[in-house]
Amino acid sequence: MKNITDIKHRIKSISDTRKITSAMETISVVKMQKALSRYESNKAYFETVRKTISNIVLYTKGVEHKVFSSVKENGKEAFIVIASDKGLAGGFNHAVLEFARSQMLGAREPHLFAVGQMCCEFFASRKIAADVAFADASYNPTISEAAEMSEKLYKMFIGGVIDGAYIIFTEMAGHGKMSPKKIRLLPFERAEVVHENEVSAGEEFALHELEYEPSAEEVLSLLIPQYLTGMIYGALIQSSACEHSSRHSAMNSATTNASRLLESLELEYNRARQESVTGELSEIITASMGGYGNCE
Amino acid sequence: MGETEEKSFKLNIVTPEREFFSGEVQSLVVNTVSGEMGILYRTLPLVTVLQSGIMKIRRNGRWMEAANSDGFVSVLKDGVTVLTQSCEWPHEIDADIIDKEICELQERERKAKSAYEYKMAKAQLAAQFAKLKLKNKSD
Numbered sequence: 001m002k003n004i005t006d007i008k009h010r011i012k013s014i015s016d017t018r019k020i021t022s023a024m025e026t027i028s029v030v031k032m033q034k035a036l037s038r039y040e041s042n043k044a045y046f047e048t049v050r051k052t053i054s055n056i057v058l059y060t061k062g063v064e065h066k067v068f069s070s071v072k073e074n075g076k077e078a079f080i081v082i083a084s085d086k087g088l089a090g091g092f093n094h095a096v097l098e099f100a101r102s103q104m105l106g107a108r109e110p111h112l113f114a115v116g117q118m119c120c121e122f123f124a125s126r127k128i129a130a131d132v133a134f135a136d137a138s139y140n141p142t143i144s145e146a147a148e149m150s151e152k153l154y155k156m157f158i159g160g161v162i163d164g165a166y167i168i169f170t171e172m173a174g175h176g177k178m179s180p181k182k183i184r185l186l187p188f189e190r191a192e193v194v195h196e197n198e199v200s201a202g203e204e205f206a207l208h209e210l211e212y213e214p215s216a217e218e219v220l221s222l223l224i225p226q227y228l229t230g231m232i233y234g235a236l237i238q239s240s241a242c243e244h245s246s247r248h249s250a251m252n253s254a255t256t257n258a259s260r261l262l263e264s265l266e267l268e269y270n271r272a273r274q275e276s277v278t279g280e281l282s283e284i285i286t287a288s289m290g291g292y293g294n295c296e
Numbered sequence: 297m298g299e300t301e302e303k304s305f306k307l308n309i310v311t312p313e314r315e316f317f318s319g320e321v322q323s324l325v326v327n328t329v330s331g332e333m334g335i336l337y338r339t340l341p342l343v344t345v346l347q348s349g350i351m352k353i354r355r356n357g358r359w360m361e362a363a364n365s366d367g368f369v370s371v372l373k374d375g376v377t378v379l380t381q382s383c384e385w386p387h388e389i390d391a392d393i394i395d396k397e398i399c400e401l402q403e404r405e406r407k408a409k410s411a412y413e414y415k416m417a418k419a420q421l422a423a424q425f426a427k428l429k430l431k432n433k434s435d
């Protein structure tokens with residue numbers, strides 16, 4: 001039988017923990033709703049940007065630009081990896097970071113853009129230096145942070161420092177499900193886009209050429225950073241929505257577990273108390289009986 | 297003047313924060329890097345860069361105006377898509393907030409540490425001025 005004071009201590013510490021987890025749960029509900037509504041309103045933009053770019057790729061012929069070069073085997077690649085700033089979000093960080101690491105293993109010269117405190121720490125402890133770290137960009141993502149990343153990425157790409165760029169983030173798969181995902185940002189490969197469009201749209205576009213105003217080079221050099229910004233911002237928003245909902249469910253189950261544990265501990269505590277009371281009682285009775293025996 | 301029935305086309309204006317506009321319109325005038333451009337039904341497919349300014353949309357014979365920041369316009373056979381960082385109707389614009397923003401941005405422009413920061417502040421300033429212009433126009 002356990003000591004009554006031990007049980008009391010455990011009950012106290014568990015109920016304190018439960019207070020923290022349930023407070024975090026309440027906060028995460030609000031944050032999650034905000035993030036989800038941002039995600040919903042961003043979804044249209046994210047998808048439209050992708051569609052517009054693939055249309056441009058489809059209808060552009062004879063325009064030479066570095067972004068239309070084909071994917072190089074074993075080239076130098078940049079990875080934007082988005083995790084969260086804080087832990088205690090269930091398997092959220094672990095899933096996306098392990099996925100990112102496995103994806104980066106194959107790259108010859110990976111350049112890392114680490115977003116979020118957890119991401120920076122994860123790669124630092126594995127001796128992978130981040131080229132650019134955005135330690136607090138994932139909690140409340142803003143367009144200007146996304147614009148900064150896209151500007152850096154584009155410069156590296158045009159300057160030949162990298163041959164390709166990927167973004168790794170947690171994607172909303174609907175019905176509360178989420179999974180890590182990798183999307184190629186640069187370069188655009190025509191064959192892939194054509195393939196993708198035939199599958200998704202199912203309709204034949206008559207290939208006709210697009211006009212560029214004022215010139216293709218000028219338009220593309222302004223358009224591509226904006227496309228990157230849109231994609232990165234969308235990924236940041238999705239990732240933050242996933243983070244908050246995953247923290248919500250983690251905290252929810254932690255609170256439930258704590259309650260269950262408390263219930264069984266309380267039972268144990270009562271039992272122990274009862275036992276000691278019974279013990280004391282029987283002691284008193286025995287003592288008094290002994291006393292009577294002596295009197296007689 | 298006997299105005300004939302004008303053909304309309306599908307227009308989509310999307311920003312990262314929301315789907316700003318979606319519907320059939322008869323005409324669209326936007327600011328591009330090479331000046332104002334009017335888009336009508338069956339304009340040749342083209343892609344162009346949008347500049348901060350006031351965008352005009354004609355729907356059912358009525359002109360509507362909105363302030364937009366930079367982005368791009370793609371005119372395709374099946375419709376026109378405008379992608380911009382932000383877009384607002386005149387009634388959504390608050391002059392006081394913009395005044396504050398402008399002060400802040402001018403400060404940032406002065407203190408810019410790199411060409412990139414300077415460029416960013418300048419572009420955002422242009423967007424705020426466009427908003428202010430539209431607000432003053434509609435009041």
